[in-house]
Amino acid sequence: MGVSRRDFLGMVGLAGGSAAVFQMMTVMGLAAPSTYKQPQLGTGGKGKKVLILGGGLAGMVSAYELNKAGYEVEILEFNDRAGGRVWTIRGGDKYTELGGFEQTCQFDKGLYINPGPWRIPHVHQAYQHYAREFGVKLEVFPMINHNAYVHRKSGVKERQGKLMIDMQGHVSELLAKALSQNALQGEMTGEDKTKVLEALKGWGFLDKDYRYSKSLATSSYRGYDRDPGARLEPGTPSTPLSLDTIVKNDLWADLNTGLAYEFHSTIFEPVGGIDAMARAFEARTRQFIKYRSKVTDIKQDEGGVTATYEDLTTGTTKTARGDYCICTIPLSILSQIPSTGLSPKLTDAIKKVPYGPSFKAGMQYKRRFWEQDEAIYGGVTYTDQSMGLMSYPANNYNSNGKGVVLGAYMFGPDAVKFTGMNPKDRLQEVLKQNIAIHPQAEKEFDNGISVGWHRVPFTLGCYGLYNEETRKDIYPTLCALDKRFILAGEHTSYWNAWQEGALLAGTSAVEIIHEAASKA
Numbered sequence: 001m002g003v004s005r006r007d008f009l010g011m012v013g014l015a016g017g018s019a020a021v022f023q024m025m026t027v028m029g030l031a032a033p034s035t036y037k038q039p040q041l042g043t044g045g046k047g048k049k050v051l052i053l054g055g056g057l058a059g060m061v062s063a064y065e066l067n068k069a070g071y072e073v074e075i076l077e078f079n080d081r082a083g084g085r086v087w088t089i090r091g092g093d094k095y096t097e098l099g100g101f102e103q104t105c106q107f108d109k110g111l112y113i114n115p116g117p118w119r120i121p122h123v124h125q126a127y128q129h130y131a132r133e134f135g136v137k138l139e140v141f142p143m144i145n146h147n148a149y150v151h152r153k154s155g156v157k158e159r160q161g162k163l164m165i166d167m168q169g170h171v172s173e174l175l176a177k178a179l180s181q182n183a184l185q186g187e188m189t190g191e192d193k194t195k196v197l198e199a200l201k202g203w204g205f206l207d208k209d210y211r212y213s214k215s216l217a218t219s220s221y222r223g224y225d226r227d228p229g230a231r232l233e234p235g236t237p238s239t240p241l242s243l244d245t246i247v248k249n250d251l252w253a254d255l256n257t258g259l260a261y262e263f264h265s266t267i268f269e270p271v272g273g274i275d276a277m278a279r280a281f282e283a284r285t286r287q288f289i290k291y292r293s294k295v296t297d298i299k300q301d302e303g304g305v306t307a308t309y310e311d312l313t314t315g316t317t318k319t320a321r322g323d324y325c326i327c328t329i330p331l332s333i334l335s336q337i338p339s340t341g342l343s344p345k346l347t348d349a350i351k352k353v354p355y356g357p358s359f360k361a362g363m364q365y366k367r368r369f370w371e372q373d374e375a376i377y378g379g380v381t382y383t384d385q386s387m388g389l390m391s392y393p394a395n396n397y398n399s400n401g402k403g404v405v406l407g408a409y410m411f412g413p414d415a416v417k418f419t420g421m422n423p424k425d426r427l428q429e430v431l432k433q434n435i436a437i438h439p440q441a442e443k444e445f446d447n448g449i450s451v452g453w454h455r456v457p458f459t460l461g462c463y464g465l466y467n468e469e470t471r472k473d474i475y476p477t478l479c480a481l482d483k484r485f486i487l488a489g490e491h492t493s494y495w496n497a498w499q500e501g502a503l504l505a506g507t508s509a510v511e512i513i514h515e516a517a518s519k520a
């Protein structure tokens with residue numbers, strides 16, 4: 001009563017997990033089909049050229065699809081590699097951030113960190129399409145790991161599985177109590193009440209008196225203090241966390257993260273590093289890319305679009321021209337590039353989208369103590385420390401030798417704070433906070449590398465940040481064709497901060513350009 005569908009699904013999720021939410025969404029008709037459709041341009045592009053600014057996924061998918069339709073394409077890309085934010089750092093890689101701090105990655109051979117994207121939802125159909133087309137191998141990323149922790153500065157640390165069971169048990173006990181005392185009279189008939197009480201008993205692990213309590217039965221869900229064994233060892237029951245501890249420490253709050261639509265099982269990551277998709281596109285579009293080409297000016301006239309760029313290899317200034325232009329440069333940078341011939345409305349809108357701050361650190365440890373000592377295989381531990389979260393490698397389980405974890409990942413003011421430190425201080429702070437969760441980290445730390453996204457020269461931020469007002473007022477302008485010029489990139493999608501957004505934006509830009517070119 002008076003509960004929105006979103007809130008209702010949130011409650012279902014909290015109590016029943018992502019499978020329950022998905023089932024409920026399907027029942028409610030909310031499990032939506034994909035908005036991706038492969039561009040069907042035919043062969044009408046011959047004799048026309050499209051200039052593409054930026055060689056991230058949005059730029060490369062545009063070039064790939066346009067080229068198939070016969071268009072001439074050219075990509076101007078700032079870096080000496082394609083992929084933009086789709087970036088993997090490996091041992092030996094050097095990274096110089098805005099402001100001049102240079103870091104050289106010291107990871108061992110075969111180890112890496114993905115400083116930007118790292119997870120691929122199965123609901124991202126454009127990504128899955130190109131993964132199939134290019135043979136990009138995916139492995140499962142366990143977004144929800146019952147054995148990873150929820151940690152609080154107060155000192156509370158609990159395995160997520162135990163916490164989920166305890167929350168479900170306590171909520172069920174409370175509801176059973178309310179029902180038994182007729183507190184919900186009028187909401188339910190007598191028959192419904194009996195059925196719901198029976199359901200709560202099973203679903204909430206309640207005993208015959210409808211209590212959630214310490215027992216071997218409860219432990220068969222939340223785990224034991226000592227596991228069952230052979231012969232006369234039935235196991236030692238574990239003690240549930242009290243509801244008071246759960247709510248006082250907001251422990252439940254981090255359980256919801258894994259229930260978000262895009263995190264529903266199955267989540268993937270490309271084998272060997274997130275850049276596998278970028279490399280697959282690059283292999284198919286390399287011939288069109290001018291690397292180390294920094295766009296410094298954009299001019300649109302009646303016949304086309306001209307970009308002036310600095311050739312960073314030779315230090316010379318050059319121009320490139322197309323009959324049409326797809327610009328995928330992040331708005332944080334594009335807003336600083338002079339332009340003429342774009343509509344004043346678009347020029348104004350480009351300046352109005354702030355970029356979200358984010359920070360990540362990759363930490364190499366001398367042994368995989370999270371597996372060997374704590375049986376954590378992949379997944380994410382959440383904490384209320386400023387490091388945000390910790391994520392364990394979802395590959396090479398039980399391998400001997402070193403391992404790299406995502407030692408910190410956060411957004412907002414904490415990200416700004418970490419980015420403001422020098423790389424050495426950042427790692428020290430991340431290590432201190434990692435130790436609070438895993439004391440072994442102190443002895444096992446080897447080396448690390450960090451990326452503060454506001455200091456990444458080719459993005460100056462993590463992703464385009466909209467609110468209700470900017471979505472309504474300026475977003476439609478950013479999405480529209482401006483004579484011969486159109487924007488693409490995650491910022492022209494509703495999948496902000498996802499590769500899916502870049503792919504959908506690129507493929508839809510291609511269709512819009514093709515329609516305009518076909519009419520001209």
Ligand SMILES: Cc1cc2nc3c(=O)[nH]c(=O)nc-3n(C[C@H](O)[C@H](O)[C@H](O)COP(=O)(O)OP(=O)(O)OC[C@H]3O[C@@H](n4cnc5c(N)ncnc54)[C@H](O)[C@@H]3O)c2cc1C
Pocket residue numbers: 053054055056057058059076077078079082083084085086115116117118119120293294295296328329330333358359360453458459461462463488489490491496497498499500501502
């Ligand atoms: C911290 C973080 C976490 C993320 N997590 C995920 C995730 O888990 N899963 C997921 O799918 N996505 C994730 N994303 C989002 C994903 O990385 C982006 O949505 C996607 O890569 C954007 O692609 P794009 O082509 O729109 O932009 P970009 O990749 O930014 O491409 C733009 C290109 O323009 C180039 N450029 C910039 N300035 C100029 C210039 N002056 N001249 C010429 N070229 C220029 C850049 O070098 C770059 O190659 C994450 C991103 C970040 C930063």
